[in-house]
Every structure is written in C-alpha cells, then in structure tokens.
Amino acid sequence: MGMPATPTRERIAHPETSALDLATIMRAAGDPVRLEIVRLLGDGGEHLCGELSQALQIPTSTGSYHLKLLREAGITRTRAVGTQRLISLRADDLESRFPGLPRVLTGS
C-alpha cells in the first residue's frame, strides 16, 4: 500500500476567462465536427462525451480528442461525475470576453 507516486487523475484543466485567445477559439471552432458539438451545446445543458460522439456518429476516441481541443481553447467546460464527463458551453465567459461570440457559434 502507501500512496502512489503521482495523483491518480489530474484535475481537468480549463483556461481562465481572462486568458481566452480569439485565434485559438476560432481555430477550435473552425472544424465541422467541433462546430457541430458547439451547436449541440448551444441548448445550454450538460452533455456526455459518449452522447455527443453518438450524435455525430464518430468513435468516442475521436470525440474525446475534439472535446479536449474545445476545452483547451476555453469554449467548453468539463466536469467529472463518476466515470462520466459532463460538458457544457462556457457561454457567459465567452460572452464577457468576446461579446456576441456565443450567438455566432451556436446560431443563437
């Protein structure tokens, strides 16, 4: 026994609102798969990785890759509940830094 040398799971990293970069956000949103994910998140709810992957008919490994990019760009927030990941749009953070952006991304 004893503690493992490293934590078993890193806390999920999200950029601070003040650090959001428009070029990074645009690049992340500028892919048909990721833009469709953003549109699905435009309902304001929390969605699972598997649910989004299924909606887009892509393997979960591909979905997980795209969701990581969206999170690292600051477009989405991910929180862990059990083995699940609840993903939502950072609409308020995006709006405060880039007024009008959430509406553009989600089509209102």
Added chain:
Amino acid sequence: MGMPATPTRERIAHPETSALDLATIMRAAGDPVRLEIVRLLGDGGEHLCGELSQALQIPTSTGSYHLKLLREAGITRTRAVGTQRLISLRADDLESRFPGLPRVLTGS
C-alpha cells in the same frame, strides 16, 4: 498575334453571401496571421496586399496566400486596380449572414 487560348486573368472569385459557411469562416479566421489581417481591415478601408504583408512582416507570397484564403472563405473582398489589389472586409455581408460576427472578428 491572335487571341491567346485562355483569358489572361480570371475574374477574382468571391463566394456569394448566401453561400457563406461558418466552419469555413472560422477556420480561415483561426490563424494568428489572418486574424491580424482581419483586424487591420476592421478600419473599414481598402488595403493593399503589399501594405498588409509589410505590416505583418511577412513575404508578399505568404501574404498573398493568406489573403486568398480569406477571400475564398468570404471574409474579404478583393478588387483589382492596375497591378494593385484593394482588399476590404465584407462586413455587411458577414453581418447579414452571421449577426455579430464582424464585431467579434475585429474587436469592434
């Protein structure tokens, strides 16, 4: 003499406003060089390829490449005057198709 087999120069192609695609626009804007060009065009004026390339300190061949991508995505309009190309933002077209987008792209 006689006419050449092909026209000496194609008319500069621009997508119609109704054909503008958000993922394509986002991808085009999601590059630091191109986003900076868009911000410079945010003054509403017409700018030359060489002027923009110089402002960004890149070779004109690189500038020309990025300007082609912006034009093909429908973000900019290019008109020829002599050997020069006058480039401007398609702010009204973008606004009508994606309300709020020009403000987001240019930082107002």
Added chain:
DNA sequence: TCGATATTTCCAAAGTCATGGAACTATAGA
C-alpha cells in the same frame, strides 16, 4: 518596347491536424 512595380502562382520542405483501433485508467455496482 522596355523597365519597374504589384501580385500571383509554383514548388518543396517542414509542420500540424484528424482519424480510429487498441490499450489503459477510473469508477460504480453486484
């Protein structure tokens, strides 16, 4: 018709990105 100027096109090299199967990790529940 020549030379200067503005820009585009060509090309190759280097870099980045998307894809998806397989292996792995974490958690819940029996």
Added chain:
DNA sequence: TCTATAGTTCCATGACTTTGGAAATATCGA
C-alpha cells in the same frame, strides 16, 4: 473482488497547412 461502463491516452497513418524563394504574369509609364 470482479465486471461492466465511460472516457482518455497512445500510436500510426494519411491528409492538410504554412512557409518563402523563384518564376511567372500583369499593368503602368517613359
């Protein structure tokens, strides 16, 4: 514990992107 489930990470592959020098094209004015 064991097993199922959810998601991540690893990895190879192929595809696309960005870069910039060189060559080509177009236009202007002397």
